[in-house]
């Protein structure tokens with residue numbers, strides 16, 4: 493398996509992945525609407541088959557992972573794509589890679605935690621608010637769990653220290669309402 497940058501000729505395949513998996517093409521994170529058709533990306537190929545897609549936004553010195561999909565779960569595709577975006581971040585001098593996922597996505601929580609990302613914020617009701625921008629976001633997941641909050645994960649790149657920890661200690665993650 494290997495990774496490569498998304499090319500113009502991958503656009504319709506990528507659009508189909510985002511449509512099927514995220515009711516694309518628009519993705520809302522922390523109140524911002526991303527048009528995924530405009531985003532750069534990385535593809536994982538297994539021989540001549542595309543099996544994974546990561547779309548990202550590079551703004552303000554950070555990289556945000558906007559979507560990440562392993563079309564065949566638990567084969568190392570997700571980790572491979574995170575390795576590729578980390579390498580890219582180092583290459584372009586980015587300090588931090590971050591993303592949000594929804595409160596119901598316990599698989600993603602386990603995955604990002606296994607892959608060296610840390611939960612740094614819980615944005616309460618961020619998804620409730622995002623529904624005004626993207627009404628297709630379901631109210632509940634397939635297990636009936638209400639989808640309401642965004643969980644923000646980050647990975648600091650080598651030689652980039654995390655924010656200083658106050659002497660009294662800091663909560664494992666900051667819980668805020670969007671807009672605070």
Ligand SMILES: CC(C)(COP(=O)(O)OP(=O)(O)OC[C@H]1O[C@@H](n2cnc3c(N)ncnc32)[C@H](O)[C@@H]1OP(=O)(O)O)[C@@H](O)C(=O)NCCC(=O)NCCS
Nearest residue numbers: 560561562565566567568569570571593599600602603606
């Ligand atoms: C989340 C996702 C990208 C993970 O990709 P993947 O290719 O299945 O993950 P990998 O095989 O690379 O797994 C890497 C590690 O995470 C762990 N992991 C992955 N999914 C997990 C899950 N659902 N529960 C627990 N652990 C999980 C693996 O066991 C592995 O751990 P290891 O290093 O101890 O072996 C994939 O499940 C997916 O596409 N989900 C749907 C879309 C999504 O939720 N994307 C993320 C939010 S943007």
